[in-house]
Amino acid sequence: MINVSKAVVGDGADLWRTTHALAENHGTLKYLVATAADYDAAFGKSEPLISAFIATVDGGLAGTAVMHRSYSTFAGRETMFLEDLSVLPEFRRQGVASALMKAVAAEALNRGCPKISWWMMDWNEAGRSLYEGLGAVVDTEHRLCTLSGDALKELAV
């Protein structure tokens, strides 16, 4: 049985486990420098920037969804960004991702957010099928740009 609950301080270790699994799956482990304590610190803030849901199957950790607050200049309102949706390999194809997405959608409405946005890797056909089945629009025109490291420091001078 799938159960979904809101993450609280102390759940950082569970979130780290699923984030680690996601990074392994995406071949991006080298970019994962966060610790469980980082997540707990974020949950413990007075106005937390992030929130998360934890899904268990028969009591065992099965997956997580991590959201952060966002804002749309077109809507003029806070929106929700789904930063990570991760289901542990041994719990795939059991409805865990759908249950998490449902909780995320309810939370977005509760907060008055007009939309949820997230990134999907282009090769993630299982994700595309799930998301489009839920009524999401997968955009082809937007490109993600990132400035970090030395380039960021040099520009700032």
Added chain:
Amino acid sequence: MINVSKAVVGDGADLWRTTHALAENHGTLKYLVATAADYDAAFGKSEPLISAFIATVDGGLAGTAVMHRSYSTFAGRETMFLEDLSVLPEFRRQGVASALMKAVAAEALNRGCPKISWWMMDWNEAGRSLYEGLGAVVDTEHRLCTLSGDALKELAV
């Protein structure tokens, strides 16, 4: 002469003007429902989710950059998202965008953010040239997904 300053409550009207120009340029005016008052309300919060820079040329409004707070589960830290970078048509090719990007980079470092991310439209060759010139990486694998409207409401039930 280009001057860049941080937006404060009362600058909502300037931000609305540049957001409107951006929407016109992108052919997305129908999605712009925000008002200047929405932006001022956002700036006036105790822990604002958004921040912005206003660029003027010889005292006249030339462009704006609007950022919102973000979070990376891989970094385990707050990051910066550049929601909009808009230069009014009559002020293009004068270095306004670069001056704004420089201010955004300095603000990111001030806040301890390890990266700035943003979206670019795939057809925006001028943007690509500017961003890559600044050392940004334009990713081709990420796809933006959005769930809103009736689909969002139906999933939440």
